[in-house]
Amino acid sequence: MKNADRVHGADEPFAFNAETEALAQAAINKYPEGNQRSAVMPLLDIAQRQCGGWLPVPAMEYIADYLDMPAIRVLEVASFYTMYNMKPVGKYFVQVCGTTPCWLRGSDNIMKVCHDELGIKSGETSEDGMFSLLEVECLGACVNAPMVQINDDYYEDLDSDSTKRIFDQLRAGETPKTGSQVERHTCEPIGGMTSLEHQEPARAESVAGKGDS
Ligand code: FES
Structure with missing residues (x-):
């Protein structure tokens, strides 16, 4: 899910929509019964994307209610990690x-x-x-x-x-x-691979032998 085009207002009420509600439930369902608070980080991310890239206070309060946890705990998480924006950001x-x-x-x-x-x-x-x-x-x-x-x-x-x-x-x-941005495949060495290019012969024969039996 990408950031919504519209930027949420600072005092605007917040609630998950149909799409984000489904994402939130999927995140919560990854945790054992009774540990739904462990989903606070993915839920903050989902809310931030719905808000156009930042987390207004009503969104954090909504998540606190949603996960039945104190709002201050949600704020502590959101303010600790740079992946959460406490004020609106650019496109x-x-x-x-x-x-x-x-x-x-x-x-x-x-x-x-x-x-x-x-x-x-x-x-x-x-x-x-x-x-x-x-x-x-x-x-x-x-x-x-x-x-x-x-x-x-x-x-x-x-x-x-x-x-x-x-x-x-x-x-x-x-x-x-x-x-x-240079001629490098993912994080391989510039100029190409220098190791693990060929299967070691004895190992190759051993693997071939197993396949034959
Ligand atoms: S030091 Fe820049 S990505 Fe790790």
Whole structure:
């Protein structure tokens, strides 16, 4: 489920709709009877998407009632993780990883390109509502550093040119290539695999022998 186009108002009452109600029930059903509160994180994500990318207070209160838990516990979870936005964000939410592997590979430069191209600093949203920018900790794609997450997609192995190109394409309504921005297949070594290319001969014969019997 992608973010809804309409951004929910801060004081607007919230309730799941038919689609999000079904998603919420599916998330709750993954947990044993009596442990429905464990679904608080997926429910916050579902609510955030329904609200157009952020979590107004009425949405968090609704989830607290829905899961029969104190509202403060829901707020504690929502305010701890950077995946939840406590204020509205732009159409494209750009999260720049600044943790050590990305930093060593040039994340400061990527953040500078974001500042220059988007005209905003970390924590800000552009006046036209198109982009929000946030520096975050490791997003788990360190081997393809430096990288950014934009909405649900990762863009990896970035440099100045590829970062600018992605923003240009988003502005033009195009869909930029996700993943590595260099000639690398997923996170294999640049230049191709260097190990596990061939089956070890003795092992290959042994496997073939088993198949014959
Ligand atoms: S350090 Fe940037 S993705 Fe892990």
